[in-house]
Amino acid sequence: MLRHVIRRIRSNWPRVEILLRGDGHYGTPEVMNVLEDKGCSYVFGLPTNARLKAIAAPWTEDAATRRALRDRDCVRRFYRTNYAARSWRCERRVIARVEARRGVGVETRFIVTNIPGGRAKHLYEKLYCARGRMENMIKEHKLHLASDRTSCHRWEANQFRLFLHTAAYWLMLDLRAAAPRKSRWRTATFETIRTTFLKIAARIEALRTRIRVSFPSATPNRPVIAHMLSAIEARAP
Helix, strand or coil, X not given: CHHHHHHHHHHHCCCCCCEEEECHHHCCHHHHHHHHHCCCEEEEEECCXXXXXXXXXXXXXHHHHHHHHHCCCEEEEXXXXXXXCCCCCCCXXXXXXXXXXXXXXXXXXXXXXXXXXXXXXXHXXXXXXXXXXXXXXXXXXXXXXXXXXXXXXXXXXXXXXXHHHHHHHHHHHHHHHXXXXXXXXXXXXXXXXXXXXXXXXXXXXXXXXXXXXXXXXXXXXXXXXXXXXXXXXXXXX
16 A cells, blocks of 8 residues: 555656655554655654663663652653664664653653654654644534434445535634634644534624624623634635
């Protein structure tokens, strides 16, 4: 599948740089070999094993000592090394995130990448962890907007339903982006946005040149709603 997708992408954009990001399920020797042969970059989660635990032992001790000496609730450190599993054809760059928490202990996670340079913290937090954000966006599309309900008998009808769900997704993104920058609504889920700002009583009047929406005087979050409507109106062409 990867060979097919990479070939199709480069048939249209031959000079584009391709980066694959995934959890430990994708970090197999076969996948990494294909990507390296195709000149693609990758950053994958790496399952922990006994050898990696032994390599990370000084790092875990260092993080735990720093947390105890500074009397902090949490200390997070990043380390990098070269590592080669028996099934790998060569050494690869491995980055460890070591986190020591009060009352919990030390937790270590690993990623493997062929991206040259870059700080270990940046590669883990900004590049690899962004994968979780992408997964949450897919979940919102499927779960909170019910885009996986393709129950029509014809594929054309299901495709059209998916188009409608995607249109609703973009509308929800615009609505969330219209919230005040430092408010909790900027990071709220689509379900919270829907139940707070959409699933409320209102009177709708269809006029000749506009649609008027009148909310009850007891509507909660009235200042936030007014701000969001003003922001949307300001961006309208």
